Amino acid sequence: MSTAQADPLTTKQTNIYGVPGRLIDMPTAEVAPDAQLSTTVSIYGSGNNQTTRTTLSFQMLPRLNASFRYSAIGGLVPTPGRPTFTTLYDRSFDLSYRFLNEGKYHPAMSIGLRDFAGTNIYSGEYIVATKSFAQGKLALTAGLGWGRLGSYGSIGSTGTRKTGFLGQGGIPSYDRWFRGDVAAFGGLSYQPTEKLGFAVEYSSDAYDREVRDGALDHKSPWNFGVSYKASEALRFAAYSLYGDEIGASVTLTLNPRNPAVKGGLEPAPLPVAVRSAQSAADLGWSTDPARRASTTAQSQETLSALLEKEGISLHAMSMSGREAHVQIRNHRYDMRAQAFGRTARAMTRSLPASVETLTVTLMTQGVPSTAATFPRSDLERLENAPAQAMREATTLSDGRRFDTGLSYHEEALPRFEYSVSPFLRLSVFDPENPVRANAGVQAKAKYHFAPGWAVSGSVSQKLVGNLDKSSPPGASGLPRVRSNVAFYSRTDTPTIDHLTLAHYGRPAENIYSRVTAGYLERMYAGVSGEVLWKPVESRLGLGAEINYVQPRDFDQQFGLRSRNTGTGVIPEWNGHVSAYLDMGYGFHGQLDVGRYLAGDWGATVALDRVFANGWSIGAFATKTNVSSDTFGEGSFDKGLRITIPFAWGLGTANKRSSTTTLRSLTRDGGARLEVEDRLYERIRDTHDPQLSRGWGKFWR
Known part of the structure; x- marks a missing residue:
């Protein structure tokens, strides 16, 4: 098929793992519509043996899908070296790529990695083929699996596969991919109506660890499912699993390319006045x-x-x-x-x-x-x-x-701007409590008193929340530059988020500059300087930033703390050189190389897909000269970030947006200053090629 939209193996449905497909436990060669973002919550089991999986899945390209999953697995015996909890919380990442689209006589084929950089709880690899019939209503799937997907009914082996818990997790386990026992799996899905679907599959996952720990009784490799589409954005499914369990899931989908409000509600523009x-x-x-x-x-x-x-x-x-x-x-x-x-x-x-x-x-x-x-x-x-x-x-x-x-x-000039709005600060993936948050009211103000000069500040008042209940991780051998974040959340008095004097300049053509001084963010005060080279029509930008910092008092008023944190001394200086590249098709890459807050040296790589309407979905990873053991759980800093423009949901023009960052536990390695108004983020959308992507709105 030439496009994913015309492909009968394109589906908005996800399986119990939250990835595109109309089967249950097993993968297929189906894909989601390009740019689809889906959230699936699935659950099976009961009591202490209940397992819940929450998966965020993004169709990065018409053939490439990436998924992030957070699982609460009940009934497992904790691995030595990990804390003892009644429920084991686990993060996992999946990738799948369809390398062959379906033809008249041949199936679509995909290759995939499940939990390829996690703790090995869900890790597995597969090659799978799916063929559709009856205008896409019927689909047959067959595949070969390794790892967990090769643990039931093995038909051979491709070498020795390491087993066991992968240390702190977070590092791709290259030496395990497509190694070990190989097993076959398959299934059939049938969609008799637009809303109703059925599936049956033969699973090659023996659920060895769950069975060993008594969390699950695996009586049969056959699973059965029924799904119901309540709307284009909402789907439900119910399952009969392993001959002994029942499960259910709910999936919410949206597509950043499709506005929530069709058309646009802003008033029509003035007509052009034609001269004689x-x-x-x-x-x-x-x-x-x-x-x-x-x-x-x-x-x-x-x-x-x-x-x-x-x-x-x-x-x-x-x-x-x-x-x-x-x-x-x-x-x-x-x-x-x-x-x-x-x-x-x-x-x-x-x-x-x-x-x-x-x-x-x-x-x-x-x-x-x-x-x-x-x-x-x-x-x-x-x-x-x-x-x-x-x-x-x-x-x-x-x-x-x-x-x-x-x-x-x-x-x-001069001019004054202000706003008052609610705020929400999130902390996710804490093994003691997967989601913590603070909410309250935030007031912002900015006074522009001369060309390029501004004084700005932000004050917050917490109303409710439990971020102060999280416990700092044990000593890592690094200064506590971020891991003491809980101490900054324990005050119930108003806090100064930032209070700065800033100058923005244009020292030369294609050159932008910024100097910011004062209380730069919740945790640090100091001075930050930045320069950016970015021609208007260039896909490439180059920048450099240097910062002099001092830690702030935990009450986030006007006091400062010593740089000696008890686990190390916070360096005075940090900074980076950066390269930014518009890679086409909406993808923006960024590479930052330099010194981080804790004094470690390394690099951050980020990749975001930015849509013309302001949506942005991406991932980042930072690796420094800090070892995985020193860093702690997760091995290195990484995460996902999603920016949602208000205009997309309101249907009217609006420059405001909301950005959510999902990352592993807050650690000290790879931590960077969170200074306001970095140049590239402000300049990018006013330059080509991003500007031309939204040119269809010129006459609107």
């Missing part, structure tokens, strides 16, 4: 100084009023007989092309007809970012044409080139 040929040639207003001053003032006043209605502020402006340049502050449009489009329309309705070349510069943190230059005649000609035609007529360049001879709008 005679008025466009009239330069009389620009030859008389008095008339030129009057016309410029009137144009600025009219344009400012029109832009305010669009959620855009006029920052500065210059105008001559044939050209006009405006700097704007975009408060509303997460798709920056939409801000360009609405500003250009307003300019056609407020500027003299002789002005042909219109340039609009986006201001970011008080400094110019991208400038878009439009021929006015093309705006008039292409208003009802596809947005891509206008993109081809638009020139993007560094706004610094136009940052001279401007007249600031009276409300540009």
